[in-house]
Amino acid sequence: MHSDTIAPFHKQQPKTVFIIDDNAMMRSMMRLGANEAELAVLGEAGTAQAGLARCLQLMPDIVLLDLGLPDGDGLELLTELKARSPDVFVIVVSGHNDQEVVRAAVSRGALGFIVKPFSIGSITDTLVAARRRLATRQ
Numbered sequence: 001m002h003s004d005t006i007a008p009f010h011k012q013q014p015k016t017v018f019i020i021d022d023n024a025m026m027r028s029m030m031r032l033g034a035n036e037a038e039l040a041v042l043g044e045a046g047t048a049q050a051g052l053a054r055c056l057q058l059m060p061d062i063v064l065l066d067l068g069l070p071d072g073d074g075l076e077l078l079t080e081l082k083a084r085s086p087d088v089f090v091i092v093v094s095g096h097n098d099q100e101v102v103r104a105a106v107s108r109g110a111l112g113f114i115v116k117p118f119s120i121g122s123i124t125d126t127l128v129a130a131r132r133r134l135a136t137r138q
Contacts, residue, residue, distance in 0.1 A: 015131050018058060019044035020051035020077070021066035021093065026116070030064050030093070033123025037131060048072030056084060062130050064123075065110075067094040067101070075104055082109035089130050093118070 017034045019041065021027050027044045034041050042058045045051035048069045055063055063081060067074030078090055092105045095116040102113050111133070112126050 014038065014040040015062065015134050016040045016042045016058070016060040017062045017064060017127065018042050018051070018055050018060040019064045020046075020048070020055075020069070020074075021064070022046045022068070022070050023066070026066065026093070029118070029120050030123055033120045034064075034127055036120065036124040037127035039127055039131060046070075048074070048077045052077060052080060055081060055088070059085060060088065061134055062089045062091065062127065064091050064093055064114075067092060067096060067105070075101075075108060078105060078108045078110060089134065091126055091130060 017039045019027050019030045021030065031041050031044070039062065042060050043054055045054050048071050065074055065078060069077070074092070074094070078092065081088055081090055089111045090109060091112040091114060092110045093114045093116060094101065097115040105113055111130060114122060114126055
């Protein structure tokens, strides 16, 4: 008698997030939002250089990126991240919400734009939407 074997059920890998923001309180709020969205936070950085280096090393699914960094322009970092890791979802977080900044971020590959100050709920909602988009991409 021949029995078919059933492949074991593999739980889907958790999606990952990396946070780049120079404000520790903002990073903490983003981390809470990511945890509520059931995403694994791989790490965080307070500068553009450290953020780029760590993202290229860790290859997160999603990057939360502040535009106002002490050592570089967040829009330039966005361009560099997308050039080196085209599949990464970048969500810009900024206190600047004028249309030119939003348009520039989207044209450089940002998936979303969150305006500071923000609530943990807005971060969670945006990350849940990004996680869903990631799931449909695979």
